[in-house]
Amino acid sequence: MSNLFALIRRHRLNFLRDRVAVFFSLLSVFITISLYILFLKKMQVDFLADVASDSKQLTLLVDKWFVAGILSIIPVTTTLAQFHIPIHDTERKVTADFLTTPVPRAILQLSYMCNAIITGFIFSLIAFFLCELLIVVNGGTLLTFAETVRVLLILLLAVILSSTMNALLTMFLKTQNAFSIISTLVGTFIGFLCGVYIPLGMLPTFVQYIIMYFPISHLTLLLRDVFMSDSLADIFANAPPEVLEEYTLMFGVVFKMHGQFISPVVSYLFSIGSIGILLFFLIFLYTRKFR
Amino acid sequence: MPNIIDVTDLRKNYGNFEAVKGISFCVKRGSVFAFLGANGAGKSTTIEILSTLLKKSAGHVVINGYELGKGKHNDAIRRSIGIVFQESILDDPLTVKENIMLRGRLYRLSKDTLEDNYAFVKKYLQLDDIEQKRYRSLSGGQRRRTDIARALIHRPQLLFLDEPTTGLDPETRQFVWETLNVMQRDTNMTIFFSTHYMEEAEQADYIVMIKGGEIALEGTPNALRTQFAKDRLEIVFHDEKIGEALLQQLHVSYRQKQEVFILPLASTKEAIELLETMKEDIASFEVVKGTMDDVFIAVQKNELDVLHQKSDKSVSVYE
Numbered sequence: 277m278s279n280l281f282a283l284i285r286r287h288r289l290n291f292l293r294d295r296v297a298v299f300f301s302l303l304s305v306f307i308t309i310s311l312y313i314l315f316l317k318k319m320q321v322d323f324l325a326d327v328a329s330d331s332k333q334l335t336l337l338v339d340k341w342f343v344a345g346i347l348s349i350i351p352v353t354t355t356l357a358q359f360h361i362p363i364h365d366t367e368r369k370v371t372a373d374f375l376t377t378p379v380p381r382a383i384l385q386l387s388y389m390c391n392a393i394i395t396g397f398i399f400s401l402i403a404f405f406l407c408e409l410l411i412v413v414n415g416g417t418l419l420t421f422a423e424t425v426r427v428l429l430i431l432l433l434a435v436i437l438s439s440t441m442n443a444l445l446t447m448f449l450k451t452q453n454a455f456s457i458i459s460t461l462v463g464t465f466i467g468f469l470c471g472v473y474i475p476l477g478m479l480p481t482f483v484q485y486i487i488m489y490f491p492i493s494h495l496t497l498l499l500r501d502v503f504m505s506d507s508l509a510d511i512f513a514n515a516p517p518e519v520l521e522e523y524t525l526m527f528g529v530v531f532k533m534h535g536q537f538i539s540p541v542v543s544y545l546f547s548i549g550s551i552g553i554l555l556f557f558l559i560f561l562y563t564r565k566f567r
Numbered sequence: 568m569p570n571i572i573d574v575t576d577l578r579k580n581y582g583n584f585e586a587v588k589g590i591s592f593c594v595k596r597g598s599v600f601a602f603l604g605a606n607g608a609g610k611s612t613t614i615e616i617l618s619t620l621l622k623k624s625a626g627h628v629v630i631n632g633y634e635l636g637k638g639k640h641n642d643a644i645r646r647s648i649g650i651v652f653q654e655s656i657l658d659d660p661l662t663v664k665e666n667i668m669l670r671g672r673l674y675r676l677s678k679d680t681l682e683d684n685y686a687f688v689k690k691y692l693q694l695d696d697i698e699q700k701r702y703r704s705l706s707g708g709q710r711r712r713t714d715i716a717r718a719l720i721h722r723p724q725l726l727f728l729d730e731p732t733t734g735l736d737p738e739t740r741q742f743v744w745e746t747l748n749v750m751q752r753d754t755n756m757t758i759f760f761s762t763h764y765m766e767e768a769e770q771a772d773y774i775v776m777i778k779g780g781e782i783a784l785e786g787t788p789n790a791l792r793t794q795f796a797k798d799r800l801e802i803v804f805h806d807e808k809i810g811e812a813l814l815q816q817l818h819v820s821y822r823q824k825q826e827v828f829i830l831p832l833a834s835t836k837e838a839i840e841l842l843e844t845m846k847e848d849i850a851s852f853e854v855v856k857g858t859m860d861d862v863f864i865a866v867q868k869n870e871l872d873v874l875h876q877k878s879d880k881s882v883s884v885y886e
Contacts, residue, residue, distance in 0.1 A: 282672035286658065293660035370656050373717075376618050377673040378642045 279379050283387035287361050288395055301357030304349050304463045305403075308472055312342050319475070320527060327519055328511045336416045337507040341527060343407040344499035345472035347427075350403045351434040352442070352466050352492060355396035356459060359446040362388045363455045381566055392439040400431045411503075419502070426502050433547050434495040440554040441492070447561060470496045477526030488531045491550035494543035500529045501540055570629075571596040571725050571757045572617065577626035579612050586612045588780040589626065594773075596724075597755040599748075601762065601771035601788075605867055609780040610761050614729055617759075618650050631724055646674060649718035651728040655710045659703035663694060663713045666702055671720035681720070688716040691750050708739030715743070719750075728760040732767065744770065765859035774859075776866050783866045788859060795865060796857025800830040800838045803850045813845055 291297055320338045321331075328334040362385075365371045374384050404427060408418060419427065445462070449455050467473035469490045476484055487493050508529070512520040524530045531538040572594035579587040587609045594600045604610040615621040617628065619641050628635035631647040657666040667688065671681045689698065692712045697705060702713060711731065718726060728747075732740040744767065751758055760767075768774055769788045776784040784791065803826050804810025810828060814821050819841065821830045832838055838854050 279673045279675060282669050286661070286669045289665065290658050290660050368656060369652060369654055370658075372620055373650070373652065373656050373670070374673065375620055376645055376648065376650050377670070378645045378675070379673050 279377075280383055280387055280390070283374075283379070283384065284391045284394065287358065287387060287391035290361060291358060291391075291395060297357055297360065300459070300463075301354045301399075302350070304353050304466055305346055308342075308346055308349060308467055311467075311473060316473075316475075317342070323526070324511070324523060327515045327523075330511075332415055333507065333511055336411070336414055337504060337511055339411060339414055340416070340503040340507055341500060341529070342472075343411065344503045345470060345496055347400065347403055347407060347431065347499050348434055348470050348492060348496035349466055349472060351396050351400050351431065351495075352438040352470075353463060354399040355392040355435060355438040356442040356446075356462055358392035358395055358439075359388065359442050360452065360455050360459070361391070363446065363449050363452055367451055385562060385566075389439060389443060392442065393435050396435040396439060397432060400435060401428075404428075404431065416507075423502050427499065430495055430498045430502070433544075433551070434492065437491055437495065437547055437551050437554070440551055440558055444554060444558055444561070447558070447565070466492075469493060471528035472496070475526055476528035485533070487528075488533050488538075491547055493528075494531075494538075494546050497528065497531060497538070498540055498543050498547075504529060569595055571631055572600075572759070573627075573629040574617075575627040577613065577616065577628060578624045579609070579616060579621070580624045586780055587616070590777065590780070590782050592775050592782065592785065594757060594759060596757055597751075598772040599751060599758045599760075599770060601760055601768040601774045602777065603761065603765075603768055603774060603863060604777035608777045610777055611729065613777070614727055614759075614761060618648060618727055619644055646721065647723055648725045648727060649721065649723035651711075651714050651718045651726070651731045653730045653733060655702075655714055657702050657710075657713060657717060660701060662699050662701055663705070663709075663716075664698040666713065667717050667720050670717050674721040676721060684720050684722055687722070688719050691719075691746060692716045707735055708742065711735060711739060711743055712746075715746070722754075723756070725757045725759060728758065730761055730763060732762065732764065740764070740767075765863055768859050768863075776863065778866055784862070791862050792857055792859060796859065796861040798832045798835050798838075798857050799855050800832055800841060801853045801855055802828045802830065802845070803852070804828070804845075804848050805850045806848070809848055810845075813848060817841075817844065 317335075317338055320341065321334055324334055324337075328337075362371075365374070371384070375381065412418060442462075445458060446455060449458065469487055470493050471487055476487060479487070508520065508524070512523075521530075525532060531543075570593045572592075574593065575591050576589045577587055577591070578585065578589050590609075590613070602610060602613070612621065616623045617630065617635070619635065623636065630644045633640040633643040633647070635641065635644060657670075661669070664685070668681065668685060671684065676684065689695065692715055694712065694716060697709050697713070700709075702710065705713065715728075715731070718728075726747075732743055735743070747758060748770070750756060760771075762768055769792075771788060774785060774788055774791060775782055784795070786794075802810065804813075807826060811823075814828065814830075819830055821828050823829070830841065832854075835854055835856075842849065842852060
């Protein structure tokens with residue numbers, strides 16, 4: 277195992293010391309923050325102005341919506357950035373150097389995957405900490421222990437799901453230029469695919485379905501469920517149920533697919549199932565590629 | 568076990584293209600071995616096969632007593648060999664020590680062994696001043712020292728170097744070879760290298776030249792030079808026309824390069840007679856000793872008579 281750990285450490289150091297790579301892996305996050313400050317926050321506050329009289333509580337709810345979105349984007353972009361390393365290694369013949377050591381190729385591939393999961397999770401944890409800080413500063417309360425555990429579990433699922441997805445997405449790329457293109461595309465689309473850049477309800481129905489079938493959006497949904505449930509209960513306590521339903525559907529706090537509301541359990545199962553399927557394809561393609 | 572490498576009828580095909588066409592050679596343990604050839608001759612392919620990076624199509628290779636491509640033997644071979652690649656392939660953001668130690672850990676050495684080995688390579692490659700520097704900030708020569716240290720961190724018995732000094736300044740090239748020679752002498756490590764610099768090849772104990780996937784020539788540098796690199800006399804005449812007429816009159820074969828007439832010599836003594844005969848007309852002259860460069864170029868141009876005569880195209884020369 278020591279050679280696996282050495283490889284993971286090597287990959288992580290390479291990433292963390294490349295400040296440009298770190299910045300670009302978080303670019304989508306900065307864009308999301310900008311969009312939120314510019315108009316996303318105001319849009320939601322206006323939407324709910326008639327329902328909630330307490331503007332402070334309302335702001336807090338909207339902040340939590342935003343925090344859940346950010347936390348579901350970070351696992352995707354930070355794990356994707358890790359898959360620059362195997363492409364760089366192949367292009368610059370570093371892989372050849374590794375393969376002249378007794379390290380099996382499977383361990384080398386596993387090390388890239390583990391690095392993506394570990395580094396992605398570390399970044400997600402830091403982001404989670406900062407998000408909690410933001411909520412507390414804005415007058416909210418810290419999540420309970422049980423909720424914190426749920427968030428950590430969801431983040432772990434998000435990181436594993438994103439890593440397998442990104443490994444598949446990048447496994448046939450041969451050049452760092454090709455990786456840059458994929459990275460830009462993912463960075464651009466992930467905000468839409470998680471329903472963070474534009475509220476879900478504002479999109480055409482077929483796009484909504486694309487998003488709802490995109491596994492990571494279910495983790496956004498689960499995070500929103502954890503973060504927002506108490507605020508939703510407070511704000512919509514005296515409002516008619518239709519108003520709550522309209523808001524939650526509009527802003528992607530719940531999904532309604534083919535006339536059915538999706539429960540958190542279904543979202544968990546969908547995410548875990550997606551990981552299983554993606555892993556199967558990944559291993560299948562790896563064994564074919566390196567046979 | 569005198570040979571560290573035994574290659575028998577090694578072949579490598581890429582589809583219908585045969586890159587290596589059944590070559591056989593051996594490398595003595597503790598020797599310095601030069602593997603030469605023009606680009607595309609099959610040199611890198613052979614090195615990649617020997618270093619377990621590429622699968623052979625056919626043939627038999629035994630390295631350090633282990634059979635290449637047989638079960639767990641490849642792992643044992645990998646522990647026996649170190650490779651210095653042509654390119655600098657270590658990690659720019661990491662320091663020299665981090666690079667070497669992280670690669671060292673891939674060989675599953677104990678912590679103490681790894682520390683000892685690091686102290687060993689640090690001493691020979693003079694890494695004291697640069698061990699905490701990032702690889703990115705190193706000069707070409709410092710990078711090469713680090714690359715060699717990385718290749719030696721597990722103390723291999725056989726070191727492959729694929730054009731290790733290409734693009735380096737003469738001082739660094741000299742340092743690299745001096746260091747390698749000292750280490751080789753102290754540790755009895757075998758060095759297997761390829762190069763385009765023939766003066767480097769002359770330092771080898773034995774040379775194999777490959778051309779078109781086949782061995783064209785092999786032998787000790789001295790024997791090859793003596794046999795195939797003819798000395799020559801280079802003359803500039805006061806008057807080219809008179810010089811030309813004179814040479815024709817003397818029935819001396821020559822070729823002309825601008826104003827210089829180049830005359831092949833059977834021996835350097837032959838020059839004395841020729842110079843004596845033509846001394847009135849000569850403006851300047853030089854007797855040039857044959858070098859490995861000449862041998863290499865002759866092989867590439869198929870100029871060695873012996874190549875045409877031998878049916879198997881391969882020539883072995885021993886002293």
